[in-house]
Amino acid sequence: MTEFTPISAAVGGGLIGLSAAIGYLALGKVTGISGIFGRALNGDMGFGQWGLFFLIGLIGMPAVMHALAPSEHGFTAPAPVLVVLAGLLVGVGTRMGSGCTSGHGICGMARLSIRSVAATVIFVGSGVVMVAVLRHVFGVIA
Amino acid sequence: MIRLFALLMGALFGAGLYVAGMTDPAKVQSFLDITGHWDPSLIFVMGAGIPVAAMGYWLMRSRGETLLHQPLLDLTASAIDRPLVMGSVLFGLGWGLGGFCPGPGLASLLLQPTTAGMFVLAMVVGMLGHDRLIKS
Numbered sequence: 001m002t003e004f005t006p007i008s009a010a011v012g013g014g015l016i017g018l019s020a021a022i023g024y025l026a027l028g029k030v031t032g033i034s035g036i037f038g039r040a041l042n043g044d045m046g047f048g049q050w051g052l053f054f055l056i057g058l059i060g061m062p063a064v065m066h067a068l069a070p071s072e073h074g075f076t077a078p079a080p081v082l083v084v085l086a087g088l089l090v091g092v093g094t095r096m097g098s099g100c101t102s103g104h105g106i107c108g109m110a111r112l113s114i115r116s117v118a119a120t121v122i123f124v125g126s127g128v129v130m131v132a133v134l135r136h137v138f139g140v141i142a
Numbered sequence: 143m144i145r146l147f148a149l150l151m152g153a154l155f156g157a158g159l160y161v162a163g164m165t166d167p168a169k170v171q172s173f174l175d176i177t178g179h180w181d182p183s184l185i186f187v188m189g190a191g192i193p194v195a196a197m198g199y200w201l202m203r204s205r206g207e208t209l210l211h212q213p214l215l216d217l218t219a220s221a222i223d224r225p226l227v228m229g230s231v232l233f234g235l236g237w238g239l240g241g242f243c244p245g246p247g248l249a250s251l252l253l254q255p256t257t258a259g260m261f262v263l264a265m266v267v268g269m270l271g272h273d274r275l276i277k278s
Contacts, residue, residue, distance in 0.1 A: 013189065
């Protein structure tokens with residue numbers, strides 16, 4: 001259970017949108033994390049190795065922010081076994097479905113791609129089902 | 143120049159995830175918890191992010207070329223096919239189970255190395271497993 005934080009969410013969303021906007025405008029690319037990371041795992045960093053430099057910024061910046069301007073949000077993660085299982089599902093699912101919350105949910109929705117709208121509805125839907133099961137069947141969520 | 147843009151994009155993206163609280167798995171799970179203590183904050187992430195991204199897309203289209211003279215978006219798939227549906231179902235289940243999607247998992251690596259490290263490692267196994275075994 002977390003507090004409703006619309007302002008920080010909108011500011012963060014704006015920054016993410018700005019990143020995706022630059023991706024389109026400057027590179028002509030979709031700023032989709034599962035795509036960038038998945039291709040990098042297969043040895044494809046993109047032209048000029050842009051994928052590698054993107055990932056350095058993505059991984060490094062939160063630590064810089066935390067040192068300079070810590071956010072109001074905490075960090076509460078599920079049990080390790082659930083995190084590992086989640087990672088496997090996210091890995092297989094995002095590669096099979098060609099995208100995740102960024103590639104489909106932000107970038108694809110932004111150009112009204114019918115595939116991305118469908119994907120976003122589906123993964124939010126199955127995420128809601130999973131959390132409902134965790135809460136009502138297993139009582140894992142407080 | 144490409145590398146500078148890419149680094150800036152990654153930094154903006156990482157900052158956005160951190161500021162929005164998407165690096166807290168509980169925040170994500172609370173967003174999906176519509177039958178419990180629902181926290182709708184993440185709607186505001188999409189509500190702000192999508193229009194800003196759409197402006198970049200529209201500018202790219204109307205200029206007809208990118209700032210760095212790269213080819214415009216080369217996406218081929220257009221239909222809602224079986225892999226898209228199946229993959230999105232699996233991704234959503236994992237997203238709800240762990241409270242991590244790929245971006246926040248990577249963005250949390252330095253701040254929460256143990257938990258995010260486990261998630262990312264499992265995600266790598268899932269991605270490579272898919273790419274090598276299922277789609278090969």
